[in-house]
Amino acid sequence: MALIECPSCKKRISNKATQCSFCSADLTGNTDSLTTISHIKRSSQLMNHSMLSMTLFIAGVVIWFWGGEPAQGIRSYIAGVCFVLGFVGYLITRVRIVLHKRKRV
Numbered sequence: 001m002a003l004i005e006c007p008s009c010k011k012r013i014s015n016k017a018t019q020c021s022f023c024s025a026d027l028t029g030n031t032d033s034l035t036t037i038s039h040i041k042r043s044s045q046l047m048n049h050s051m052l053s054m055t056l057f058i059a060g061v062v063i064w065f066w067g068g069e070p071a072q073g074i075r076s077y078i079a080g081v082c083f084v085l086g087f088v089g090y091l092i093t094r095v096r097i098v099l100h101k102r103k104r105v
Contacts, residue, residue, distance in 0.1 A: 007038040039100075046100060050093040057086025 003012045009023035018028050060082025064071045069078050 007035060042100060043097070046093060046097045050090060050097065052092055053086050053089035055086070056082050057090060058087055060084075 002015045004015045004077060005011070006013050006020045006023065006027075007015045008025040011018035011022045013020055013022070013027075019026055024079060061104070063075060063082060066075075070076070
């Protein structure tokens with residue numbers, strides 16, 4: 001008996017189980033289609049993280065240049081934090097996407 005990951009809830013279950021004991025997902029069907037669906041869901045989730053990071057970065061640009069002049073005071077700090085978090089988050093997410101695509105079953 002080996003432990004595998006449930007395709008719907010990601011918890012560890014027996015490979016001989018016909019139903020997940022956590023989420024009650026039916027595991028008697030084609031496991032290839034279940035892993036494909038799980039892979040697509042994860043890809044979609046990573047793309048959403050990527051878009052959120054890009055939106056945060058763009059928000060930093062808008063905050064910085066709002067009103068036609070560079071930001072000063074607290075506005076510059078807020079814009080800087082948005083720049084950094086958006087840029088770093090985007091880079092990390094893109095690396096995770098590449099690694100996820102390499103892991104393709």
